[in-house]
Amino acid sequence: MLIYPSFQQEGRDTGQQRWWEQEIQQEGNIERGQLLTYNLTELIKPESYQVRLTPITRSGEGDSTERIIRYSPPVNPHWNKFQCSFEEEAICMFTQDKTEEFDWTRHSAATRDTKYTPNTGPSSDRTGLKQGFYMYIETSRPRVAGDKARLLSPSFSVAPKNPYGTVTTNPTYCFSFYYHMYGKHIGTLNVYLRQKAQTGSDGVVWTLSGNQGDRWRQARVNIHPTSAFQIVIEGVRGSGIEGDIAIDDVAIEEGECRDPPPSNLISSASPTGRHIWQSCITLLLALTAHRR
Structure with missing residues (x-):
């Protein structure tokens, strides 16, 4: 066992020279490789920080370790509704996933190039205002089929359902947004739910592929x-350059x-099921005509 009476923690804004320090007291013995947690309550701005941790033993200071972390403040636990129309450059604290091939683009007016790609993308935001903003994926070169862009929402806290501060039942939230998927090369738009307690396993909650026409639709x-x-919105590039996908007016509401409207969940009706339903309608119409 190792005995670490305390740790010295230092931090600073990335790119700044001045460090701030504090000493973290520990109780008892700490085993080698033991995972420790500590809340950094001093972080108040949504930006990157450099954190250095140095163990202080009875023999002096040990080896330091450094990490770059990014602070993303959770929304107030008692929030009722979150809305974002991307009108501000800060895009409501959404962030780009830098592990993917490209980014979403904030844009106003039309995405289409009247000469090279006249038949893809919206001509305005969801409200019809050409000066209004929305987010979209640009699928022209150098993008190739399968390239992904991911937009990450701020972190939201699940509101406690009892006075003891714990969640007794799974709360329900309504996630809504407008999408525009127009073009013969449209790929796929996916929405994932990313939970803090389930690292590494984003769960898909909505998906849609292919050309949906030159109009905004709500999901x-x-x-x-x-x-x-967090909500993760993923745009996947299709087979060609006429595949711009856009989103606007994102909202999350309790309840x-x-x-x-018809939501494109994973469990959609099969082609066989749709054929049977159409056959039943045809039979019903035939019986009605016979009675007359």
């Missing part, structure tokens, strides 16, 4: 997070979705 889906969560 709504119920989500059931059990811990702090189930009211009067939801």
